Amino acid sequence: MSAAPVTERGRRTRDRLLEAARAVFEERGFLETRVSDIAERANVAIGTFYTYFDSKDAIFVALVDAFIAALYEQSHVGEVAGPDPRQRIRTSNARFVEAFRRHGNLYGVIVQAASFNDEVRRRRLASRSVFIERATRGLRQLQAQGVADPTLDADVTAALLCGMVENFVERSHDLGLPFDDEAAVDAMTEIWARAIGLAP
Amino acid sequence: MSAAPVTERGRRTRDRLLEAARAVFEERGFLETRVSDIAERANVAIGTFYTYFDSKDAIFVALVDAFIAALYEQSHVGEVAGPDPRQRIRTSNARFVEAFRRHGNLYGVIVQAASFNDEVRRRRLASRSVFIERATRGLRQLQAQGVADPTLDADVTAALLCGMVENFVERSHDLGLPFDDEAAVDAMTEIWARAIGLAP
Amino acid sequence: MSAAPVTERGRRTRDRLLEAARAVFEERGFLETRVSDIAERANVAIGTFYTYFDSKDAIFVALVDAFIAALYEQSHVGEVAGPDPRQRIRTSNARFVEAFRRHGNLYGVIVQAASFNDEVRRRRLASRSVFIERATRGLRQLQAQGVADPTLDADVTAALLCGMVENFVERSHDLGLPFDDEAAVDAMTEIWARAIGLAP
Amino acid sequence: MSAAPVTERGRRTRDRLLEAARAVFEERGFLETRVSDIAERANVAIGTFYTYFDSKDAIFVALVDAFIAALYEQSHVGEVAGPDPRQRIRTSNARFVEAFRRHGNLYGVIVQAASFNDEVRRRRLASRSVFIERATRGLRQLQAQGVADPTLDADVTAALLCGMVENFVERSHDLGLPFDDEAAVDAMTEIWARAIGLAP
DNA sequence: AATGAATGAGAATTCATTCAT
DNA sequence: GATGAATGAATTCTCATTCAT
Structure with missing residues (x-):
């Protein structure tokens, strides 16, 4: 139509x-x-x-697609962050948090719509997978370089650590308080680094 | 009425x-x-x-209250888990995951309702706070005992680690896949232990 | 039942x-x-x-009957008012107004109920008839005594004058303003007296 | 909406x-x-x-407004009735009664609705005020011309006489009997004229 | 006499979507 | 392309009355 x-x-x-x-x-x-x-x-x-x-659903899905594309784009680290692993992790987290601060209102609506609209839910989870896969690849590289603990299951560890970050942005948006993003990014980066066994 | x-x-x-x-x-x-x-x-x-x-909202809120009370009860570790910190953390996580496996369907509905009903959202976030406070107290004790890294900000660290667990149960319920909870609990316990600097 | x-x-x-x-x-x-x-x-x-x-209607009708009986009783002049026609008219009006001041709240509800309940409407109108008949009889007596204009149609005149009084109490109750009942009773008595041709 | x-x-x-x-x-x-x-x-x-x-209330209020406007229009005497005071009073009363005969069914519903809907009640009473003010102005003119008794309180007298007319149309509609409007208008005009001291 | 739980018919209102112009 | 009038299914909540205890 x-x-x-x-x-x-x-x-x-x-x-x-x-x-x-x-x-x-x-x-x-x-x-x-x-x-x-x-x-x-x-x-x-x-x-x-x-x-x-x-339909109303259709325009919303169009917005969701644009949102996900922008989020992915804006949280890519690529060559920007230099070679230091901890610095790369920090930059990645910081960008993700910052991107949510920009688009958090729509994200809240996506969470809502995902709770009763299959198409939205699929896109939400697919987008999440992409992030986790990126993190998993990053972790595997560090393991291959001997910088991260090679005994870790990269898939599960990356998923859990990404979930930690995701949960932070979701809840901090829900709570609507003025969070200290710098401190939070520092803390989640520290956890991330320790979790994968990065030398301090 | x-x-x-x-x-x-x-x-x-x-x-x-x-x-x-x-x-x-x-x-x-x-x-x-x-x-x-x-x-x-x-x-x-x-x-x-x-x-x-x-109203429909009112009976739902009554269910939410019962759900939260049960969840808190069932995930309490108390004296059960023995004195070993890592074991206590593992038991706590395992119980939380298990409780969600039992009540996950209602939890999904709570997430949905929280997205448009303020009363439900408040309860959801309040319940979350209670869990985080429990974790914060536990972490502070370990710091006081010299077992956990005393330089960590206990509030932020506990919130992030609880968020990781919460995110895992939410998403694994969303995805509806048959997760290997044992492995996941192992992995999140490992991350938790490393994050707070528990000696291996 | x-x-x-x-x-x-x-x-x-x-x-x-x-x-x-x-x-x-x-x-x-x-x-x-x-x-x-x-x-x-x-x-x-x-x-x-x-x-x-x-039923709810039944208890209301019981109240209406009691109300009408009390109203009739309280506004009866009888031997009280003496022989002076103007004084008798004034006393009658004053009593009627006073009775409404006492029971006006219920009267408003009767008007409401009469607008959709036939039984209440019948009672309301029947009660009104009784008052008008009393006024008609009074007027006829004055005509017979040669005190009131004998050319007047007693039925119609009494009905109109009673209606004037009824309307006053209804509307003054509706409006809820603090009316000067003395002045109003004076004025309506004056109108009544002139209307029936009472010598000043 | x-x-x-x-x-x-x-x-x-x-x-x-x-x-x-x-x-x-x-x-x-x-x-x-x-x-x-x-x-x-x-x-x-x-x-x-x-x-x-x-809403149902909203469309009713729209009807009430139209009704009141039409009633006011149709009962206006203006230049029509000639200079004779008694004739003007009679024409005014006759028009008012006739207008009610045309719209009486709706008027009954307005009375009903006014008993539980504030907006309707306000409009009903406001409309009434307009009529009374018109009558008051008319009476004052006659007093100024030396035709009506100058000692009367024009406000109170006009309100009572208008109430008499209003009550007549209301109750005659309630009773549903075939009233002789001519005779009634004659009678109320007579009362009105005597009340304000118009020379016969 | 007194209780209070159970009943269910009934009406207002919303809003995504269609379609004639 | 743009308009906005028209549609009607669908669901909530009320409350007078009944009746088993």
């Missing part, structure tokens, strides 16, 4: 809808958001919404 | 409703559960539901 | 229910009053209510 | 709803009227009702 816009005007309308949807979802959550709210915020008629998106 | 039952018959009916609610919530989730489903499962008229509970 | 109480204890319970009903109806109006409110106020179980009254 | 219609089609639908609501309210009274009755009578879906009105 919904179609990719062919005209420039259409593209702009679709973008307005996406931006409006993000704003309204963040403000009201998924359930409380009405399609009419999104249309109103985008200054279009309700019918126009359905010109570009099949 | 709702009232505590005065007679034995009333108490039984109220208990039937609670049990029916738990079952239906676990099967269908919070949103998909209708009050009429609960009443039907309990073999009472809809009006009878409202004799004992003000 | 409901029965006249045979025991002393029963009579007391029935009286408590009537008194409680009056209080609750006055506070909340007919529609907002629940039978359970009445029972609670009377300190009896709901079932006990139905021992003495068939 | 409800919105003013933007298109001609919308305006027509809204008007159909208003007309249907008036008909159903008059037939069944406020309490017995269901929103679905109104929608059905207007040949629209229930949802369409809520496109234009927030």
Whole structure:
């Protein structure tokens, strides 16, 4: 039903809808958001919404995909962090936390939607897997270099440590308190380093 | 409106409703559960539901309170685990994981409901605090005994390690895969022990 | 179904229910009053209510009857007011207004109930007729005595003048303002006297 | 939620709803009227009702406003009635009675609704005030012209006389008997004229 | 007489989606 | 492309009354 816009005007309308949807979802959550709210915020008629998106679920999934892509991008360390393992771990954690601080409101809505929408849940878990796989590869490299304890099960350890970080950003967003991210990143980096047996 | 039952018959009916609610919530989730489903499962008229509970939210909160109390009870280590710190940590983690395996379905519904119901969210976070405080006290003791690294910030460290465990049970429930809990508990205990500087 | 109480204890319970009903109806109006409110106020179980009254409507009608009887009684002039016609008219109006000041809250509820309950409406209108008939008889006497204008249609004139008084008490109760009853009674008595051609 | 219609089609639908609501309210009274009755009578879906009105109360208030405006319009005497005071009073009363004969069914429902809906009650009393003020102004003019008794309190007298008229139309509608409006208007005009001391 | 648990019909309202213009 | 009117299924909650104890 919904179609990719062919005209420039259409593209702009679709973008307005996406931006409006993000704003309204963040403000009201998924359930409380009405399609009419999104249309109103985008200054279009309700019918126009359905010109570009099949449903409320569909526009949300589009937002989720964009969110995940941005998160992955922004938390990549790559060549940036230098060769020091502990420094690389710290940078990775810091970037992840920072990315959540930027997008945390939408993330909360994703958690909500994932609790009753299979498509959203699948994307959420798939995205999580990607992060864990990256961490697992990193850990394996350190083991291969003889820097990390080679007896550890890299899969399980990486999953648990990533979960620790994930849990921190989720709960700190839930609690809404002004967290000291620096100290938290220091602490989780310390735990991470000790856990994989990195020499101090 | 709702009232505590005065007679034995009333108490039984109220208990039937609670049990029916738990079952239906676990099967269908919070949103998909209708009050009429609960009443039907309990073999009472809809009006009878409202004799004992003000709303769907109210009966859910009653279940949450019972759940939290049971979880706290079942995951207490106390004198059971002996004096060895690592063993105590392992037992605590194992009990927590086991308790979730028993009640995981309701826990998933609590996470869902917490995403749009403030009362549930408050309870969820308060319960979490209690666990973290217990872990913090345990860590402080080990530091005082000279067994754990005294330079660690006990609050932050305990929160992060508890978060790791919490995240594991949440996600493993979400993923619905048959996890090897023994291995996972071993791994998280190992991380925990290393993180607080427990001698191997 | 409901029965006249045979025991002393029963009579007391029935009286408590009537008194409680009056209080609750006055506070909340007919529609907002629940039978359970009445029972609670009377300190009896709901079932006990139905021992003495068939329904919510039935207890209300019982109150209406008592109200009408009291109103009629209290606004009777009889021999009290002396022989002067104007003085008799004034006393009658003053008593009627005073009686409403005492029972106005219930009267408002009767107006409400009369708007959807035929039995109440009938009683309300019948009571009104009784007052008008009394006024008509009074007017006819004055005409026979040559004191009032004999060309007037006594029925219509009495009905209109009674309506003036009735309207005053209804609206002044609705408006809830602190009315100057003395001045109002003076004014309506003046109108009444002039209308029937009483010599000044 | 409800919105003013933007298109001609919308305006027509809204008007159909208003007309249907008036008909159903008059037939069944406020309490017995269901929103679905109104929608059905207007040949629209229930949802369409809520496109234009927030609630059953809201559409009723809209009807009340229209009713009051029409009543005021139709009972205005203005230049129509000529300069003779008695004739002007008679025309005014006659128009008022006639207007009620046309709209009496809705008026009865307004009385009912005013007994439990504050917004309706406020409008009813405000409308009444407007009529009384008009009568007060008229009386003051006659006093200034030396035609009416200058010692009368114009406010109180006008209020009482208007109340007499109001009471007549209310009760004659309640009673549902075929009243002789001519005779009644004659009688109330006579009372009115005598009360304010108009020379015969 | 008194109790209070149980009943269930009934009505208002929401909002995602469709479709004629 | 854009508009906004129209749809109607679906669910909550109330409360007068009954009846077994």
